Amino acid sequence: MKKFVFGALCALLVLSGCGSEEKDENTLVVGATTAPHAQILKFVQDDLEAEGIQLEIKEFTDYTKINAALDEGSLDANYFQHEVYLNGYNEDAGSDLVSVGAIHYEPLGIYAMDPAGKTSISLDDVNEGDVIAVPNDATNEARALLLLEKYGIIKLKEGVGVKATKLDIVENPKNVDIQEIEASQLPRQLESVTFAVINGNYALDADIIDKVIVTEDKEDEAAITYANIVAVRKEDKDNENVKKLVEILKSEKTQQYINDTFNGTVVPSK
Known part of the structure; x- marks a missing residue:
């Protein structure tokens, strides 16, 4: 009887993981x-x-x-x-x-590619009605909008910070068309839009880091x-x-x- 009890106990220990090596x-x-x-x-x-x-x-x-x-x-x-x-x-x-x-x-960066595949030199190239793609998730879209605001492309409602959405845009002097796209897909869309705001890791994976114009700064709220x-x-x-x-x-x-x-x-x- 003792042998049976001892054997059953050992089996339970093995099944529970107690007998495994830590x-x-x-x-x-x-x-x-x-x-x-x-x-x-x-x-x-x-x-x-x-x-x-x-x-x-x-x-x-x-x-x-x-x-x-x-x-x-x-x-x-x-x-x-x-x-x-x-x-x-x-x-x-x-x-x-x-x-x-x-x-x-x-850092999120603003990326661009002209028809010849070269990087745009500056954001002075933003024209009336240009299409700017941004991530469509709440976190990264807010960061993208803050970055666009920092460089004078749009102006957001006072105090919205990292909770900003498209609805918080109060000034859009060049009437840019901001399109929301899934973040990981943005590098693939770069040739079909004027500018795109892209996460650094996705730019790295897509090997387009040479197409960046500006990025978030380490002192920025979002960073x-x-x-x-x-x-x-x-x-x-x-x-x-x-x-x-x-x-x-x-x-x-x-x-x-x-x-x-x-x-x-x-x-x-x-």
Whole structure:
């Protein structure tokens, strides 16, 4: 009878995972999208290893699954999002993931291509009735409109900030036609519009970074608000391995790598 009870208990332990080998406490599993996040994480792997930390990077093609993976415990941290997106996830999922550091931002830029495939020189080329494509999601559309306002193409209602929509345009002196298009599709539309406001990561993927005219500045409200962060579960915010990861990601060496590698489409946060 004792043998039967002991055997049943062992079976239950195996089924529950209690008998499986635990993850090394010096291994840090971080989820990220491929570009630029996983690329930056690969750069810091050796520096983390020198600190006794093995960085395991899990790349995701579908960013909507990364917070859930962190929430359920298959990741120790993630690096792919800004805090506004994280707060939205927490609200929808009833979770309490937290930011432990802002690492970089991906500035929106105004891009253009003339019929010969050359970059427009300046925004002085904006003419009456020109078509300007902007991202159609609320977050990036507001950023795009703020950028257009900064360069005098439109004027927005006072105080709307990062919640701006097309309905908040109060002045449009050249009657530009602002068309809302899914953010990832904007690079493909560049030849069929006069200008497009495009996220840095999508411009990088599409190899059109040489077509940029102007970008958000690191001091702009949107750049600060939408800085990309490292996120963890609330109980891990003081984890020493996570602290070391953030420290190395924010180091001068990593910041220089970001500046040298991404040609302004990815910029270190302050």
